[in-house]
Amino acid sequence: MEGAEQKRIKQSDINRITVKDIAIEAGVSVSTVSRALANDPVIAKETRERITMKAKEMGYRPNFFARGLIRQRSGVVALFVNNITNPFYPEVLVKLSRRLQKMKLHTMIFTSDDGVEDSVPALQEINPDVAILLAATMKADYLQEFNDSNTPIILFNRYVAGARASAICCDNIGGGQLVAERLAESGRRHLAFIEGLATASTNADRLTGYLEGIDASGLPDPVIHSGGDFSYETGYDGMQALFARDQRIDAVFCANDIIAVGASDCIRRELGLRIPEDIAIVGFDDIALASWPSHDLTTVRQPMDDMIECVITEILRFQQNRSAVPKQYFMPGELIIRGSAKLASGRVNE
Amino acid sequence: MEGAEQKRIKQSDINRITVKDIAIEAGVSVSTVSRALANDPVIAKETRERITMKAKEMGYRPNFFARGLIRQRSGVVALFVNNITNPFYPEVLVKLSRRLQKMKLHTMIFTSDDGVEDSVPALQEINPDVAILLAATMKADYLQEFNDSNTPIILFNRYVAGARASAICCDNIGGGQLVAERLAESGRRHLAFIEGLATASTNADRLTGYLEGIDASGLPDPVIHSGGDFSYETGYDGMQALFARDQRIDAVFCANDIIAVGASDCIRRELGLRIPEDIAIVGFDDIALASWPSHDLTTVRQPMDDMIECVITEILRFQQNRSAVPKQYFMPGELIIRGSAKLASGRVNE
DNA sequence: CTGAAAGCGCTTACAG
DNA sequence: CTGAAAGCGCTTACAG
Structure with missing residues (x-):
């Protein structure tokens, strides 16, 4: 077997780089690595830069699960969809998830024909930063179940009177x-x-x-x-x-x-x-x-782009304060x- | 404040139920709880049932992140989409994610205009069970980057000669x-x-x-x-x-x-x-x-339903063996x- | 400015 | 059949 070939095989079988690997390589503790990568100014600038370089060199990527476990925020947005026959929704879906991706948020899709019963357990497992309901036809009753899961809710293109949920609609x-x-x-x-x-x-x-x-x-x-x-x-x-x-x-x-x-x-x-x-x-x-x-x-x-930006605003608000008071928006159509x-x-x- | 109101507030602020809570409640160790909930036959049937009941009563939901961290499988399917102007794709997307949901798999959406460079890091962070490319227009060059992330790839409605990826296409x-x-x-x-x-x-x-x-x-x-x-x-x-x-x-x-x-x-x-x-x-x-x-x-x-079932088959294959040899399928259209x-x-x- | 230690909530060898 | 312990990969008080 040739060297190049062997190297490639090894690379793909090698375990993922962790903070520990970087710590050893940089001759510091994992705490310092963690802080340096978070750009914590308490770490000496010189150390920070050296560690950041090393991490980049080694192709370090933080483990999504470890991070989600330790932090309060999951970094996940749960997107509920049921009726996709109207091409309006796929377009929103793609634009929105692209936008979320830029914010380093991950979009998880949940679908349901008859309702969302099976989805609420999933919410509890994942504890998303926010759940977005992108489905005009979803029954209002389920909102209560969502609320019980203690996840902030954003209704897209739908408004439910008295619900504890933000709503972003065309006027x-x-x-x-x-x-x-x-x-x-x-x-x-x-x-x-x-x-x-x-x-x-x-x-x-x-x-x-x-x-x-x-x-x-x-x-x-x-x-x-x-x-x-x-x-x-x-x-x-x-x-x-x-x-x-x-x-x-x-x-x-x-x-x-x-x-x-x-x-x-x-x-x-x-x-x-x-x-x-x-x-x-x-x-x-x-x-x-x-x-x-x-x-x-x-x-x-429908002012789709404005509506999407509005969703982002709401997400930021809920990230800062999980129990921020929900708001309703009605944006003019043309x-x-x-x-x-x-x-x-x-x-x-x- | 009335009792009912107060109770509700408490409920939503209470921390999630964990295996530890169940262990205390059931008077056993967390190990036993974990095994009982996994339906491990090594645990006495009586104990298993008691714990399962308790867990249900208490509304226990396993923590997605803790589980993902400890297990080898993330339980996530990464779905890459870029061109959604063709209504064929949204339909596949919804049907597929619904199907995955039934298998207790979570669907994460990734989008990209120009390519998938920004998505590969995400793959490394999340380490999905499999990545599905639902985007006929994605450039072939990026497949290599995907392969470097050591994630099994399934191309939907697309075939790339010589690529290390399964492909499921209409004939x-x-x-x-x-x-x-x-x-x-x-x-x-x-x-x-x-x-x-x-x-x-x-x-x-x-x-x-x-x-x-x-x-x-x-x-x-x-x-x-x-x-x-x-x-x-x-x-x-x-x-x-x-x-x-x-x-x-x-x-x-x-x-x-x-x-x-x-x-x-x-x-x-x-x-x-x-x-x-x-x-x-x-x-x-x-x-x-x-x-x-x-x-x-x-x-x-296009035989959409058959193609989707075929994706499921491939996922199961890759779940059993992450480096299973990729296969190509060409299913007859009508x-x-x-x-x-x-x-x-x-x-x-x- | 840096490190040792604890802990997030699970699973799984290893003992008993 | 059950439990104590280690550990997945991070972050973050708490010391120094």
Whole structure:
């Protein structure tokens, strides 16, 4: 066997470098190594630098488990996800975990269909710095179980009244209002709404804002298709049901973009009508496909990056004080006008 | 303050239950508690049951960090993700992490734009049981760095020749062949291909199979649009470029579904042509939107569930033996025929 | 400025 | 069948 080959084999089988190895190598105690690597100014600058160099040379990496055991902070963020059919969530997930990675935090994913019962034990085992619920459809009841685990909670894109949890949301009420105003201004008269999951705060707030905006504009009450979920099928079937109830409908606001795409497809394929000439369609989220020519969907863009920064702020707050008082944030969305809701009756838009 | 309120406050401030607490409560040593909870048959059945009950009563949860420190296995799976614009990946991510959760494994997410340099240190800190690369676009060079960290690697939907890593892929070559055969059978004569990322094995293999199938069918060589990525824009622009080069093209196979949707939109909006009457379109993946009426996309469905099970098999293998020899799996995809590639020239399909 | 010692919460030889 | 002891790799009072 050749030298190089042998060396490589050895390297990968060798045990990880520990503070002890560095201590021996640098001729100091492990305490000094630990302090030097933490950049503790109590250690002589010269010693600190020498140890830091050595550690780097030797390829030292602190052991995650030893560190987690001794420190109070685990350095873990638990991210709960259940509904990932809406592409909005994967995007948040990736951006958020990238951001956390930069802060030297580790992201652990937990999923659950029916609830989070099996996840709460995991929380207790790991004791994360904070748990983030990235799942609009999660039942509120489980929040209590989370609270029992004594982990700070951040709800993303969801708000639960009275819960001991921070919440970071788009201003869904404001967004619904923007949509109503826009539709009223552009000459639509017979508005409708297709619900997603009725129990989700996003759904309820978007509808609330929409109703307020409609009311303020002096338009008649909208026709509401209720009792769905945030799916393409809800949009498709909901649109069909709405049209059967009232053929005068000339604008439909959908609880999110996926629903809006379903409704659009129904309008074109099933009802044989045109968008926006016959019916205007508006969604919510501004996911990637909303801007594709085949959908060209008017929608309310969620301020995703701001929302993520806000999550970071909350995490820092909870790291400083585990039982900091939870806060709620409602960040304004932006109406993005595309072809699906241009002005009615041939008038020029903008 | 009322009793109930006070109790709750106490509960959440109380320190976690440890083996020591159980030992005291049960009147045995911590060793016995540890063994009993591990269901070690050396402990008397009666003792074991009593301790297990007590632990349950007291709401004991083993400390993840203490356990990780003492055991050889971390119980962590590191999941690397970088490109999540293709909805195929989020779906895999959620299904996979759900599956891992059932196996009492924890999923940690790592992301990286430019590569994985910053992630390798994390691997060394955490020492996961296995690292899964769920990112078709990751550069091959980084695999070496991964290997240096001595963590077993599983490539999902990607294959790197000669790498010390298991790979679990759809049989992309076979899939490409299926597409070519189908298009030939249905009377298409002037085939084309739109590439995704040229360096991705998925892209290369799908093209290879396509070329083989075309060759076997005796059709002329296809026109290839090369040098893109797996994006909607690549499809849209690629289609435009293809049509400019050769107006006789009557079928386009795209490296994935997202590209296919981009190409479709270009055909309808930009070129003013019909699908499938003028041009047939075929994608790859069978993501959710492929079945939506507005796309109605013929595609090759990846055997996602089988692929995930295969990942589990590999994990178990690596858990038993960290340096088990890596294996490659190529699992057959299924051609899903939808409206975008029905028979040409008005002939009835099937 | 540095070191010896204790301890985080587990598991596992080693005795008995 | 059970317990005392050592140790995983760190951090951090407490001495000096």
